[in-house]
Amino acid sequence: MSTAKPVRKRRKEARPGELLAAALALFVEKGYAATRLDDVAARAGVSKGTLYLYYASKEALFKAVIQEGIVPVLAENEAIAASHEGSSFSLLEKLLDHWWTRIGCTAFAGIPKLIVAEAQNFPEIASYYTTNVIARGRALVGAALSRGVSSGEFRPCDVEQTIDVIIAPLLMLLIWEHSLVHCGQPALQPRAYLATHLALLQRGLCAARV
Amino acid sequence: MSTAKPVRKRRKEARPGELLAAALALFVEKGYAATRLDDVAARAGVSKGTLYLYYASKEALFKAVIQEGIVPVLAENEAIAASHEGSSFSLLEKLLDHWWTRIGCTAFAGIPKLIVAEAQNFPEIASYYTTNVIARGRALVGAALSRGVSSGEFRPCDVEQTIDVIIAPLLMLLIWEHSLVHCGQPALQPRAYLATHLALLQRGLCAARV
Amino acid sequence: MSTAKPVRKRRKEARPGELLAAALALFVEKGYAATRLDDVAARAGVSKGTLYLYYASKEALFKAVIQEGIVPVLAENEAIAASHEGSSFSLLEKLLDHWWTRIGCTAFAGIPKLIVAEAQNFPEIASYYTTNVIARGRALVGAALSRGVSSGEFRPCDVEQTIDVIIAPLLMLLIWEHSLVHCGQPALQPRAYLATHLALLQRGLCAARV
Amino acid sequence: MSTAKPVRKRRKEARPGELLAAALALFVEKGYAATRLDDVAARAGVSKGTLYLYYASKEALFKAVIQEGIVPVLAENEAIAASHEGSSFSLLEKLLDHWWTRIGCTAFAGIPKLIVAEAQNFPEIASYYTTNVIARGRALVGAALSRGVSSGEFRPCDVEQTIDVIIAPLLMLLIWEHSLVHCGQPALQPRAYLATHLALLQRGLCAARV
DNA sequence: TATGAATGAGTATTCATTCAT
DNA sequence: AATGAATGAATACTCATTCAT
Numbered sequence: 001m002s003t004a005k006p007v008r009k010r011r012k013e014a015r016p017g018e019l020l021a022a023a024l025a026l027f028v029e030k031g032y033a034a035t036r037l038d039d040v041a042a043r044a045g046v047s048k049g050t051l052y053l054y055y056a057s058k059e060a061l062f063k064a065v066i067q068e069g070i071v072p073v074l075a076e077n078e079a080i081a082a083s084h085e086g087s088s089f090s091l092l093e094k095l096l097d098h099w100w101t102r103i104g105c106t107a108f109a110g111i112p113k114l115i116v117a118e119a120q121n122f123p124e125i126a127s128y129y130t131t132n133v134i135a136r137g138r139a140l141v142g143a144a145l146s147r148g149v150s151s152g153e154f155r156p157c158d159v160e161q162t163i164d165v166i167i168a169p170l171l172m173l174l175i176w177e178h179s180l181v182h183c184g185q186p187a188l189q190p191r192a193y194l195a196t197h198l199a200l201l202q203r204g205l206c207a208a209r210v
Numbered sequence: 211m212s213t214a215k216p217v218r219k220r221r222k223e224a225r226p227g228e229l230l231a232a233a234l235a236l237f238v239e240k241g242y243a244a245t246r247l248d249d250v251a252a253r254a255g256v257s258k259g260t261l262y263l264y265y266a267s268k269e270a271l272f273k274a275v276i277q278e279g280i281v282p283v284l285a286e287n288e289a290i291a292a293s294h295e296g297s298s299f300s301l302l303e304k305l306l307d308h309w310w311t312r313i314g315c316t317a318f319a320g321i322p323k324l325i326v327a328e329a330q331n332f333p334e335i336a337s338y339y340t341t342n343v344i345a346r347g348r349a350l351v352g353a354a355l356s357r358g359v360s361s362g363e364f365r366p367c368d369v370e371q372t373i374d375v376i377i378a379p380l381l382m383l384l385i386w387e388h389s390l391v392h393c394g395q396p397a398l399q400p401r402a403y404l405a406t407h408l409a410l411l412q413r414g415l416c417a418a419r420v
Numbered sequence: 421m422s423t424a425k426p427v428r429k430r431r432k433e434a435r436p437g438e439l440l441a442a443a444l445a446l447f448v449e450k451g452y453a454a455t456r457l458d459d460v461a462a463r464a465g466v467s468k469g470t471l472y473l474y475y476a477s478k479e480a481l482f483k484a485v486i487q488e489g490i491v492p493v494l495a496e497n498e499a500i501a502a503s504h505e506g507s508s509f510s511l512l513e514k515l516l517d518h519w520w521t522r523i524g525c526t527a528f529a530g531i532p533k534l535i536v537a538e539a540q541n542f543p544e545i546a547s548y549y550t551t552n553v554i555a556r557g558r559a560l561v562g563a564a565l566s567r568g569v570s571s572g573e574f575r576p577c578d579v580e581q582t583i584d585v586i587i588a589p590l591l592m593l594l595i596w597e598h599s600l601v602h603c604g605q606p607a608l609q610p611r612a613y614l615a616t617h618l619a620l621l622q623r624g625l626c627a628a629r630v
Numbered sequence: 631m632s633t634a635k636p637v638r639k640r641r642k643e644a645r646p647g648e649l650l651a652a653a654l655a656l657f658v659e660k661g662y663a664a665t666r667l668d669d670v671a672a673r674a675g676v677s678k679g680t681l682y683l684y685y686a687s688k689e690a691l692f693k694a695v696i697q698e699g700i701v702p703v704l705a706e707n708e709a710i711a712a713s714h715e716g717s718s719f720s721l722l723e724k725l726l727d728h729w730w731t732r733i734g735c736t737a738f739a740g741i742p743k744l745i746v747a748e749a750q751n752f753p754e755i756a757s758y759y760t761t762n763v764i765a766r767g768r769a770l771v772g773a774a775l776s777r778g779v780s781s782g783e784f785r786p787c788d789v790e791q792t793i794d795v796i797i798a799p800l801l802m803l804l805i806w807e808h809s810l811v812h813c814g815q816p817a818l819q820p821r822a823y824l825a826t827h828l829a830l831l832q833r834g835l836c837a838a839r840v
Numbered sequence: 841t842a843t844g845a846a847t848g849a850g851t852a853t854t855c856a857t858t859c860a861t
Numbered sequence: 862a863a864t865g866a867a868t869g870a871a872t873a874c875t876c877a878t879t880c881a882t
Contacts, residue, residue: 010860010866033243034331037852047868049855058852117327119389121244126390134390155413161406164398168382169375175385176378179329180336180344188374196371203365204410208418247877257843259880268877435862453663454751457856467864469859478856537747539809541664546810554810575833581826584818585799588806592798595805599749600756600764608794616791620834623785628838640845640881667873677847679875688873 016054016064018044021107024065028110028178032062032118059122066125067132069111073102074136081140088148089202095140096170096194104174104190112171113178138163145205154205162205169197226264226274228254231317234275238320238388242272242328272328273335279321280339283312284346291350298358299412305350306380306404314384314400322381323388348373355415364415372415379407436474436484438464441527444485448530448598452482452538482538483545489531490549493522494556501560508568509622515560516590516614524594524610532591533598558583565625574625582625589617646684646694648674651737654695658740658808662692662748692748693755700741700759703732704766711770718778719832725770726800726824734804734820742801743808768793775835784835792835799827 011018022043026035037058041048055061077095084091103109119126141163148154173193181187232253236245247268251258265271287305294301313319329336351373358364383403391397442463446455457478461468475481497515504511523529539546561583568574593613601607641648652673656665667688671681685691707725714721733739749756771793778784803823811817 012866015866029330031243031327031331033241036850048853049868050866052853053866056853113326116323116385116389117241120239120241120392123392126392130390157409158402158406161399161402162410164403165379165407165410168386169378172378172382172385175326175382179326180340182330182333182336189371192368192371193374196368197375199367200372200375200410200414202414204412204414246875258878259843259845260841262878263841449750451663451747451750453661456854468857469864469866470862472857473862533746536743536805536809537661540659541661550810577829578822578826581819581822582830584823585827585830588799588802589795592802592805595746595802596798599746600760602750602753602756609791612788612791613794616788617795619787620792620795620830622834624830624832624834642845645845666871678873679847680845682874683845 015044015046015050019046019051019054019061020065020068023061024069024107024110027062027065027114028107032058032114032121037061062118062122063125063128066111066115066129069108070103070129071132073099073108074133076102077140078136081143088144088151088153089206091144091147092141092166092201093198095144096198099170100190100194104170109174110178113175116175137167141166148205152207155207157205166201169193225254225256225260229256229261229264229271230275230278233271234279234317234320237272237275237324238317242324242331247271269332272332273338276321276325276335276339277342279318280313280343283309283318284343286312287350288346291353298354298361298363299416301354301357302351302376302411303408305354306408309380310400310404314380319384320388323385326385347377351376358415362417365417367415376411379403435464435466435470439466439471439474439481440485440488443481444489444527444530447482447485447534448527452534452541457481479542482542483548486531486535486545486549487552489528490523490553493519493528494553496522497560498556501563508564508571508573509626511564511567512561512586512621513618515564516618519590520610520614524590529594530598533595536595557587561586568625572627575627577625586621589613645674645676645680649676649681649684649691650695650698653691654699654737654740657692657695657744658737662688662744662751667691689752692752693758696741696745696755696759697762699738700733701762703729703738704763706732707770708766711773718774718781718783719836721774721777722771722796722831723828725774726828729800730820730824734800739804740808743805746805767797771796778835782837785837787835796831799823 019040023035023040026040026043029035035058037051038048040061041051044051051061055064077098080094080098081091084094103111115126115129142159145154145157145159145162145166149156149159173188173190176188177190229250233245233250236250236253239245247261248258250271251261254261261271265274287308290304290308291301294304325336325339352369355364355367355369355372355376359366359369383398383400386398387400439460443455443460446460446463449455457471458468460481461471464471471481475484497518500514500518501511504514535546535549562579565574565577565579565582565586569576569579593608593610596608597610649670653665653670656670656673659665667681668678670691671678674681681691685694707728710724710728711721714724733741745756745759772789775784775787775789775792775796779786779789803818803820806818807820
């Protein structure tokens with residue numbers, strides 16, 4: 001090409017998304033503190049100054065990454081739960097499957113580790129996340145559990161504690177894959193891991209069939 | 211004063227431990243990047259220069275914190291497993307209880323979050339940890355599982371995956387308590403959470419009694 | 421609308437003046453370094469790019485503010501002096517009064533402080549100012565003094581030094597009101613201050629009446 | 631010398647003074663905003679980091695320069711006034727002379743211009759200055775004036791306004807010499823200027839001798 | 841051993857200036 | 862003429878590390 005400088009593209013609409021994607025990738029790869037804004041800008045193909053045109057600070061960028069990345073998926077799962085008609089256990093399976101497809105396999109899978117790693121430094125983000133993601137996720141699982149217990153499909157149990165015990169291995173899976181995996185630790189096999197989790201749950205939750 | 215000398219003596223030998231304790235506390239409280247060596251030194255009551263007499267760099271200090279803090283407990287649990295005589299499930303209960311007492315309730319409980327948060331930046335630490343802690347912990351649980359399956363106490367299952375599904379909620383508990391808890395998220399109730407986990411496991415693992 | 425066009429027309433011609441007014445206000449309020457061109461443009465109701473259509477740089481804008489703001493008044497005072505017919509002291513009073521009305525009470529009153537504050541950084545401005553404002557002002561006062569001395573109205577004196585001693589309190593008044601006044605310092609009372617200055621001068625300058 | 635690096639001198643006691651002197655010189659020469667901390671450090675012969683060992687920020691450094699530089703002189707002039715025994719006008723002369731010797735001829739002479747230039751940006755400094763310098767200076771002059779009026783040496787006058795009219799030319803002299811002088815403006819002749827000021831004052835203030 | 845003064849590389853942030861539209 | 866997105870040089874400030882004492 002004869003144009004040495006394809007610089008100064010006018011991309012106002014596309015920019016925020018590009019910046020967020022670049023930032024997500026780097027935050028997930030290096031952690032918050034170790035990510036330099038120069039690198040984020042470079043990866044998004046803009047100058048550092050441009051980045052500040054869209055996000056007022058590194059912190060603001062981080063918050064935007066979290067907020068844009070995660071919340072939308074919750075609504076989808078809530079819709080799934082609302083329209084479900086089969087057994088309660090099959091609802092749990094469906095929710096899990098959707099979560100895996102929309103988060104677990106994607107770049108967003110790195111966010112829980114980010115949250116956990118930076119929660120002390122960014123309390124507002126952490127509480128934003130707990131309010132808008134964790135709490136809504138717990139509510140979904142809790143409703144499925146209560147529904148199953150009411151119908152006799154599940155044994156009576158301490159619902160609140162059970163929610164956490166169900167969710168913990170899922171979060172741990174993502175966290176694991178974005179931390180120790182990179183250091184020679186053999187990767188988990190997510191599908192088999194999730195299957196085992198579900199199988200244990202089924203046995204653990206469901207009332208004995210006579 | 212006659213006590214001046216002994217005090218200084220005791221100090222000299224206690225230094226590494228004091229430094230490690232100070233560093234652990236601060237790393238756990240603020241994370242690696244946000245912990246300043248000035249603060250570590252101040253908390254240990256020495257000058258920054260002295261710190262470098264014992265640890266060659268911030269990274270070396272971090273590694274020492276992790277290594278000194280974690281490994282010793284594993285050996286204890288291995289001894290417990292070796293001398294156990296009851297059911298396989300009661301062995302799992304015993305191991306869990308010891309782990310909780312020696313790690314879960316202590317300052318060391320902050321380490322898994324640290325590892326997870328810094329694994330990418332410190333691959334050597336992460337692999338040290340996986341080799342010396344995770345792998346040995348998984349082996350312990352795996353042995354108990356196999357023992358139970360062999361004896362007919364547990365249903366046949368995919369042992370490797372089950373190990374992770376058993377351990378994940380435990381790690382998640384510690385990670386949780388050192389991250390989101392600080393931001394208005396209601397604290398988990400560790401005892402009830404662990405009890406629920408065990409109850410689910412018992413139902414999920416054990417063969418039906420005729 | 422039928423008025424759309426005329427408005428735009430008027431704008432086009434008014435632009436430089438609007439920009440200069442906005443710039444004067446902000447330079448006076450915040451000082452040169454702390455004034456951002458974004459703010460100047462915003463206050464004038466145009467984009468930053470437009471500003472550069474009229475002034476080639478921040479420095480050029482600053483120079484224009486000073487030059488446009490100050491020089492015109494001098495000519496008026498020179499005309500006053502040329503047509504004066506009463507006593508020399510009453511000429512000094514007249515000049516002072518006009519200066520106060522046209523500069524001292526207006527937004528231009530902030531300029532001397534600006535000049536003083538930025539003289540080192542903008543030597544050209546400073547010399548422009550000394551040549552076109554200070555020198556002409558001193559000449560006016562000097563002429564009045566010489567006239568009074570010649571006529572015997574004033575005592576003989578070192579005219580050059582006396583000029584400065586007469587002017588200094590006037591400049592100081594403006595500088596004062598644009599600096600320390602903003603910080604809890606009780607405002608001067610310009611009228612009384614000027615009156616006192618004149619009274620002292622009258623006694624100090626005028627030959628004793630027998 | 632064979633030592634290529636005479637670095638890392640241990641100068642804890644001398645440092646603050648050296649840094650303050652360097653900062654005073656540069657602030658006076660270039661103004662606050664245009665002074666770079668690198669340059670201050672370089673002029674003091676230390677690294678930038680060292681500067682931050684003594685002053686927490688550029689602003690703190692600026693404040694220290696002002697506070698250390700100016701206040702001490704006031705006390706001296708207060709002592710002179712307290713022990714004075716001659717005429718009130720000779721007291722004014724003495725105060726003026728001391729002020730000129732301790733401030734007017736020294737590097738500190740640049741401070742009033744600094745204050746005036748930065749008052750809007752640093753209101754705390756400006757009010758510190760007005761309280762600790764201006765107010766005390768005015769009190770000194772005011773006391774001398776009142777004393778002279780009471781004794782009949784001076785004509786009755788508006789003391790408060792007269793104070794300002796006396797002080798203004800002095801401040802203006804310093805401000806002038808640190809601003810316009812650098813740009814081709816012929817320097818004032820301070821001695822002659824001060825003499826003229828005093829002569830005018832004497833005629834203006836003193837009661838006619840019969 | 842222990843100190844703490846000194847260093848300087850590293851980075852977030854600002855803002856005057858440019859230029860494609 | 863007017864816009865406003867994009868640029869990048871400039872700079873205050875931090876903190877791990879060194880070293881003379």
